[in-house]
Amino acid sequence: MKILVAIKLVAALDEDFEIREDGCDADPDYLDYQLNEWDDYSWEVALQLAEKFPDKIEAIPVTVGPERAEAGLRKCLAKGGERGIRVWDESLEGSDPMVIGHLLAAVAKREQATMVLAGTLASDHAYAQTGMCAAAELGWAHIAVVSRLDLDPEASEANVRRELEGGIEEELAIQLPAVMTIQLGINEPRYASLRGIKQAKAKPLETLTPSELGLSPQEVGEAGSLSQVRRMYIPEKGQAELIEGTPAEQATRLAEIIKELRGDA
Amino acid sequence: MAEILVIASHRSGELNPGTLEVITAATELKQATGNKISVVIIADKPDQYVKALSVGGVDEIIKVSVPQAEFQPDYYESVVLAVADERKPQLILAPHGVDAWSFMPVVAAKRRYGCATDVFEIRYEDGKPVAVRAAYAEKMHMELDFPHKETVVLTIRGNTYKPSETSATPAISEFQAPAVEPRTRHIGFHAPDTSGDVDIAQAEYILSIGRGIAEEDNVEQFNELADQMGFTLGCSRPIADNGWLPKSRQVGQSGKTVSNCKLYLAMGISGSVQHMAGMKHVQTIVAVNTDAEASIFNIARYGIVADLFDIAEELKQHFQ
Numbered sequence: 001m002k003i004l005v006a007i008k009l010v011a012a013l014d015e016d017f018e019i020r021e022d023g024c025d026a027d028p029d030y031l032d033y034q035l036n037e038w039d040d041y042s043w044e045v046a047l048q049l050a051e052k053f054p055d056k057i058e059a060i061p062v063t064v065g066p067e068r069a070e071a072g073l074r075k076c077l078a079k080g081g082e083r084g085i086r087v088w089d090e091s092l093e094g095s096d097p098m099v100i101g102h103l104l105a106a107v108a109k110r111e112q113a114t115m116v117l118a119g120t121l122a123s124d125h126a127y128a129q130t131g132m133c134a135a136a137e138l139g140w141a142h143i144a145v146v147s148r149l150d151l152d153p154e155a156s157e158a159n160v161r162r163e164l165e166g167g168i169e170e171e172l173a174i175q176l177p178a179v180m181t182i183q184l185g186i187n188e189p190r191y192a193s194l195r196g197i198k199q200a201k202a203k204p205l206e207t208l209t210p211s212e213l214g215l216s217p218q219e220v221g222e223a224g225s226l227s228q229v230r231r232m233y234i235p236e237k238g239q240a241e242l243i244e245g246t247p248a249e250q251a252t253r254l255a256e257i258i259k260e261l262r263g264d265a
Numbered sequence: 266m267a268e269i270l271v272i273a274s275h276r277s278g279e280l281n282p283g284t285l286e287v288i289t290a291a292t293e294l295k296q297a298t299g300n301k302i303s304v305v306i307i308a309d310k311p312d313q314y315v316k317a318l319s320v321g322g323v324d325e326i327i328k329v330s331v332p333q334a335e336f337q338p339d340y341y342e343s344v345v346l347a348v349a350d351e352r353k354p355q356l357i358l359a360p361h362g363v364d365a366w367s368f369m370p371v372v373a374a375k376r377r378y379g380c381a382t383d384v385f386e387i388r389y390e391d392g393k394p395v396a397v398r399a400a401y402a403e404k405m406h407m408e409l410d411f412p413h414k415e416t417v418v419l420t421i422r423g424n425t426y427k428p429s430e431t432s433a434t435p436a437i438s439e440f441q442a443p444a445v446e447p448r449t450r451h452i453g454f455h456a457p458d459t460s461g462d463v464d465i466a467q468a469e470y471i472l473s474i475g476r477g478i479a480e481e482d483n484v485e486q487f488n489e490l491a492d493q494m495g496f497t498l499g500c501s502r503p504i505a506d507n508g509w510l511p512k513s514r515q516v517g518q519s520g521k522t523v524s525n526c527k528l529y530l531a532m533g534i535s536g537s538v539q540h541m542a543g544m545k546h547v548q549t550i551v552a553v554n555t556d557a558e559a560s561i562f563n564i565a566r567y568g569i570v571a572d573l574f575d576i577a578e579e580l581k582q583h584f585q
């Protein structure tokens with residue numbers, strides 16, 4: 001069976017940043033890209049399963065994004081796996097999680113995958129939507145915020161736990177095929193070895209366009225999205241009183257605040 | 266009259282208080298738009314929630330019986346879609362909790378409704394909803410609209426609206442749940458590990474460390490500092506996930522709420538929504554962070570833009 005793992009290269013703002021001219025996003029010059037933290041965990045889930053059942057399970061990382069997104073795939077492949085898939089063309093500019101989920105579903109069908117893993121959320125915009133949109137398109141069983149996954153590739157269902165508020169977990173059985181979103185802390189993601197990093201450069205990456213996956217122009221970009229960003233702005237700052245000075249001065253003031261509050265001046 | 270559907274959330278027989286916050290959000294929109302508010306309660310025995318849901322501007326409670334007491338995505342989706350097909354609501358709202366994450370985007374995706382998650386402000390402009398949510402780790406906000414969408418699905422951030430308290434006398438109706446085969450089966454709940462050495466939920470003075478401490482070897486010096494200051498050491502999630510401190514020290518949505526805390530000193534914590542869920546209410550929050558734009562400064566009473574190791578070193582001198 002194939003496990004597709006959705007990988008997102010997330011953007012983080014530089015300390016000083018500016019807003020794009022159209023006012024709808026940050027200026028890309030001020031963005032740093034890295035692999036979404038959650039995706040490290042879901043890739044590790046898939047790798048561990050592939051290692052446990054070497055002849056039965058293949059783990060494949062998939063990303064939707066321009067060429068720079070290949071860095072995310074290579075980062076995964078440096079730890080294991082044989083090949084990656086990237087989906088992109090210009091028409092995907094401005095796509096929301098619905099469109100991304102739809103594309104992931106199309107890749108899952110094409111690969112005849114049995115499981116799609118996505119991150120619980122991505123640290124850039126925290127939509128927490130993409131995996132479940134893929135599930136809706138596929139019509140598969142699904143559950144979000146999975147904190148433990150036991151899978152036997154011969155069985156028709158998997159045993160999972162999902163994390164609830166307050167750290168309680170719900171144990172449940174889920175039928176396969178399934179889409180799950182993976183939570184932080186489910187495992188300890190490995191580090192890539194230097195050898196792995198080198199090998200990853202030679203591993204094949206397949207590039208697909210939305211039309212190759214059967215999506216029409218109405219199903220991508222803004223037309224296929226469920227929402228549209230019409231403005232991004234820097235919110236008003238909160239009321240924090242800044243304690244200025246050298247670290248010694250700042251610490252002195254902080255100690256005063258603590259002692260005053262506690263009445264042990 | 267156009268309608269707002271609120272999907273109630275509950276667990277182990279308790280209504281999720283976020284539902285009452287969402288009802289407040291809906292009530293504000295009702296005042297602005299004249300929409301009717303209907304709350305959908307999906308449970309094995311929906312009657313038990315009717316009284317608690319008869320609040321604010323609720324006009325109708327739609328009871329839907331399903332075979333399982335606890336949340337199950339296939340039941341929730343099929344019910345919400347069936348109700349929405351019949352009622353054609355303008356908005357479908359639910360609290361932005363982990364249950365909603367498993368079904369609200371699916372509802373939206375299946376009908377191509379408009380959709381936005383983790384929303385903390387909703388307004389109407391030219392008769393159309395506009396939703397506001399955060400971007401880039403809370404450093405920016407984004408405004409979303411939903412062109413050509415008759416129905417919009419929104420999940421509402423917790424602690425944004427006050428829970429509705431005024432009582433109401435809504436009409437009560439019943440709706441027949443469509444027959445579906447659920448594809449997940451509830452097995453049981455597992456309580457979090459409480460074998461921790463301290464009860465952070467009860468601590469009054471907390472020094473909490475985050476990913477800014479960089480390495481496991483650095484934990485010990487903060488342990489000592491906390492001791493010296495008479496503070497209890499807490500942490501953000503990555504510290505617990507890495508196994509550097511026990512899970513019982515973790516503050517936040519999936520950890521503890523520090524209900525008794527008088528002073529919360531956050532060092533090297535960025536201020537994610539999930540962390541803030543456990544400490545935002547504390548009267549005196551002091552944040553130490555090298556990033557002047559970190560969102561923790563938005564809820565802190567005092568901010569110190571500095572390297573946490575420098576501050577820790579200096580602070581020690583004052584608590585010998």
Ligand SMILES: Cc1cc2nc3c(=O)[nH]c(=O)nc-3n(C[C@H](O)[C@H](O)[C@H](O)COP(=O)(O)OP(=O)(O)OC[C@H]3O[C@@H](n4cnc5c(N)ncnc54)[C@H](O)[C@@H]3O)c2cc1C
Pocket residue numbers: 120121145474475476477478500501502503515516517518519520521532533534535536537538539540543553554555556559571572573574
């Ligand atoms: C369902 C769910 C539940 C969650 N539950 C929780 C929860 O209960 N609790 C929780 O904490 N998180 C929780 N999270 C995770 C949360 O989203 C964040 O990932 C986490 O809170 C980030 O922790 P952090 O602030 O320590 O790390 P980061 O966000 O990485 O922030 C580190 C900060 O340290 C600063 N820094 C770095 N070096 C220094 C230095 N030398 N001096 C001073 N500052 C420095 C940086 O500027 C940065 O702001 C949850 C997530 C999900 C999806």
Ligand SMILES: Nc1ncnc2c1ncn2[C@@H]1O[C@H](COP(=O)(O)O)[C@@H](O)[C@H]1O
Pocket residue numbers: 005006007008009036038039062063064065097100117118119120121122123125126127128129130131
């Ligand atoms: N562009 C993308 N390409 C591949 N996977 C994605 C993409 N965007 C989101 N995902 C997946 O969806 C998860 C949650 O992202 P989000 O719904 O944006 O919060 C990520 O952790 C990824 O697994």
